[in-house]
Amino acid sequence: MRVAVVGATGYAGMTLLRWLARHPEMKVVAAVSGHAGGEALESYLLPTSPLPSRLLGYEEFAEMEPVDVVFSALGTGEGMEHFRRWVKAGSRVVDLAAAFRFDDLSVYTPYYGEHPAPDLLEVAFSGYADDPAMVYPAHGQVLGNPGCYPTAFALAVLPLVRARGPIPQIFVDGKSGVTGAGRRPKVGLLMGEMAENSEPYNDPGQHRHTAEMEWVSQGRVVFQPHLLPMAQGLLLTCFIPDSPWRAEEVLEVWRAFYSGNPFVYISPRKPRTREVRETNRAWLSCAEDLRGGTLVLYCAIDNLVKGAAGQAIQHANRWLGLPMEMGLE
Amino acid sequence: MRVAVVGATGYAGMTLLRWLARHPEMKVVAAVSGHAGGEALESYLLPTSPLPSRLLGYEEFAEMEPVDVVFSALGTGEGMEHFRRWVKAGSRVVDLAAAFRFDDLSVYTPYYGEHPAPDLLEVAFSGYADDPAMVYPAHGQVLGNPGCYPTAFALAVLPLVRARGPIPQIFVDGKSGVTGAGRRPKVGLLMGEMAENSEPYNDPGQHRHTAEMEWVSQGRVVFQPHLLPMAQGLLLTCFIPDSPWRAEEVLEVWRAFYSGNPFVYISPRKPRTREVRETNRAWLSCAEDLRGGTLVLYCAIDNLVKGAAGQAIQHANRWLGLPMEMGLE
Amino acid sequence: MRVAVVGATGYAGMTLLRWLARHPEMKVVAAVSGHAGGEALESYLLPTSPLPSRLLGYEEFAEMEPVDVVFSALGTGEGMEHFRRWVKAGSRVVDLAAAFRFDDLSVYTPYYGEHPAPDLLEVAFSGYADDPAMVYPAHGQVLGNPGCYPTAFALAVLPLVRARGPIPQIFVDGKSGVTGAGRRPKVGLLMGEMAENSEPYNDPGQHRHTAEMEWVSQGRVVFQPHLLPMAQGLLLTCFIPDSPWRAEEVLEVWRAFYSGNPFVYISPRKPRTREVRETNRAWLSCAEDLRGGTLVLYCAIDNLVKGAAGQAIQHANRWLGLPMEMGLE
């Protein structure tokens, strides 16, 4: 299986390359960068054996024989002309940005504005790689890989919604390492600013990932993200008021839902982001406020692996009929 | 004014010493430690000019002439026999632990168990040093300095309660640097465990500080604390459902409440813990979810300064009739 | 191949378990702990599929059928009675502590004191897993895996000594993440003490690893180690005065020495510890002070992987006749 990684020099792109280098059935034949084409990959990543040694620019990549799977780590709305070419050539595209995460533009546009390629929506689909009911449609060619926060959210909430229907209201406190904000240099992401710092960003409900979360819970989500003084890792704490669920029931439903899934660790112990760092695993836990009806769900993932590159590979595995854990353990 | 710091080798004790060394009206005549009496203070803190050079043990301290103020940074319930002696000698005691934060034992005991010194309750009182209505009763001899999380909570919530009454329900996500968990070595606090880590601890509503918070909001508080990979700093994010408040009104009420208080910075910009690190300041902000009735309040403080030693000194200043900012700028 | 990990709950032990879980030819049949026997391994490490789920105590381990390889991550001098039993049973032992790193007691005792098991020395041997000339003697049963600092040192210096003989004097500045100091809780290793901190420890030439380094360079080593505010990673900067070597020659000699070794990355670019974090790789670089005769060598490794568990597995691979990179990529 010949695969390409486009947007190879950002954090998600590099994480894709590092994991794909170990994949027994996928071979990275092109690491593509719009701005770094021609440079040695070694300037970004220690040389790793089956990876190509040089980054390709778009022109060179356009002249290559089509690949089986293109992983795109470009920004939302970037590179649509390339997407069209790959789709035409029969490649499958796994897009790590947001344009193909929604089949309903009325959900997309309030957060992202006009859609950059509505013509591609009919071959697009989305979902969560750990959802046992996830379907990869026969005509599908573009898979919208979920965002990092919604992935953690869906891991915790989707099984509950499947079991008992919509959850009317959830207050979500999100905490992420700074790689979640990308690799483009900004003052606020310098270690000189972030060491010994923690801060909320975006207004509640304004973060773009809110749409994906409400899609999952089928209710109102008030989401407040925060930056933490660390590079990798993401932790969600979800407060569900007036919940009919007991903590034990949640653990049971999760265990049934993720039965046989090696990536989801379920425990009454509260999750620690470092334990899932550099893995495709999620750590789920929950607790209830014994004095009232509040249920609290916790989910820790690595924002770059399960929250981006790892899930993308897991999706590609399932889409291609391979075992979903291939190359990810 | 002769003062003593007891429990001098923990984080709160050392922070007290560092700030008191700069206080123009208080002179630390004794830095007391139950286990390190006789050691050079230099082993814990770079020598700082008006501080004593040697730690005192309890016996030596007992033989000293009484001081005007004793700052106690012992654990909750520790050292009550010393408290009694100091009270008898006419000293004022500022206690940084929890035993004297409540005037109602039915609030105290569910979280802390039996009270260690009910006989002292009649000379005890508590409150927030930034509360303009704080009263220092004439007969009072023991001041229960608030906990770090409740301080941040009260800074944000108390003005709203004063203005419009109880707030029925608040979901509080607390984030703290590891010094909040003390200086006694535990595996979970090692940098080897906490670098690149973030984790919730305690069940929601089980953290002892919940009682102090509900005291302030006069409603239900679901409090979930987290440890962050940093040494100092505390950030609270409070979700208030179905709130009648608009964000702008909150800013106005805060500005009026803290008018003239140099320690409270109020801004629509969201707070960053590093900006208040090593200061006695709080950074308050708020936002609303425009799509619904949720109000979100944010408060950042340094857990060791405003959340412990700084507030204790501010309290002592007010209690003694000194300007509250003396030695704290 | 049945293997056991003894001292499984320290940093080196847990790192061994995580990597061995992926090894295609070795199966961990016992994770042994003197103090945590009977506990679920899950309390220390997320459950990982072929690992046992429960830690064994010494008694239980003693009753098991002998294993092919025992990896011991106990402290220097601990568990010698177990070593004897395993040797008698015909197992191979890879010891991550210091007792079997030297074949000359006159080098060992000045740094470590009396040897804890001189009777085992005749079946013991040592060396560096990346040394192409490393020999695994037929009678050998106990392999003394090198220390973390000496490993980084040998990676840089051994090829030069092999090429042109002893190096009379090297000034070595070592920098390590705090996991290098172990997992036993100590005040100085708390994140509250180490965030925003860097400090030298031990006097120059007093660190025990000095002996191993001088063994390699066959000259005087003045070694000054430092703790850095990070969990994992080790960086050596070696100043060699009056060196006949030019930087380019060093790069060439290294490239020849490590030809075909996938673990050693050689570059004129200076090494970054994060690039080798959680890998068995080393990053070597060098530079010269153009104004004089000083050569500077740099080596970055992960102290827990190449500096401990990774090298141990690489050694075991070679000892057992397996490809040295098996399970380590």
Place this chain on the structure above:
Amino acid sequence: MRVAVVGATGYAGMTLLRWLARHPEMKVVAAVSGHAGGEALESYLLPTSPLPSRLLGYEEFAEMEPVDVVFSALGTGEGMEHFRRWVKAGSRVVDLAAAFRFDDLSVYTPYYGEHPAPDLLEVAFSGYADDPAMVYPAHGQVLGNPGCYPTAFALAVLPLVRARGPIPQIFVDGKSGVTGAGRRPKVGLLMGEMAENSEPYNDPGQHRHTAEMEWVSQGRVVFQPHLLPMAQGLLLTCFIPDSPWRAEEVLEVWRAFYSGNPFVYISPRKPRTREVRETNRAWLSCAEDLRGGTLVLYCAIDNLVKGAAGQAIQHANRWLGLPMEMGLE
């Protein structure tokens, strides 16, 4: 005393403002920024009482009445036309960049290139604020405040050179927090790159600060700087081969040299950068390799305070005839 801070939005500029706000004899009447003139200072620094609330652009500043002291935190060679104007107006200028640190252009130009304002050299002078023999010449108008690494170096080495003459060779390993590299966003300074990272930068002897160090030691300095995963703090480890000094003698000479100086802490205990963080203090220590003739000196400072803004204020104090510790404790 009316003072201005130019280059107010970088790390050194902001540190100047924070400390000057507490200075009893200096009043900041202008915080000047070439690119942020007109912005609220609040966007960079929490409002602090006697500081101006708005940043000034160059034009506005040019129209102000001259101030007594201008602290310039611009880059080396920047703003020379402003320097000329201030000198003409009779102001004293404390320049935190390198242009006026040398009275010998043959030392300056190999590292920095052509001098940007040779006409100002005759009113320029330099030196170390903790040097008791420092002279502030009557005709002097521009003080070249030393660099951060040379300050730490001079603190340790200058007393020895004064006592016994030049030191022929010193190998210097420098470690700095990332604020030492400035506040302009660069990929390599992001927390995403620097968390869990340590790396050397520049070739040995190529760092510009080498010139200042050799000026102090009057011998050869091989200097290798490193970036550490922290915001603030600087640690130097200096290896001196074949040294006639014993560690005890060094401590004695230091104690005599810094007698009465509250900023220099001298101890056989090794320094920790966090203990001097946010202070104008230095922590000096030394040790010898008992097996040979190597002396090792250690010095920890805060790169932004003693290594930049703090020393600049200390210099201004001495220059103006104020107590050198004024505003710095």
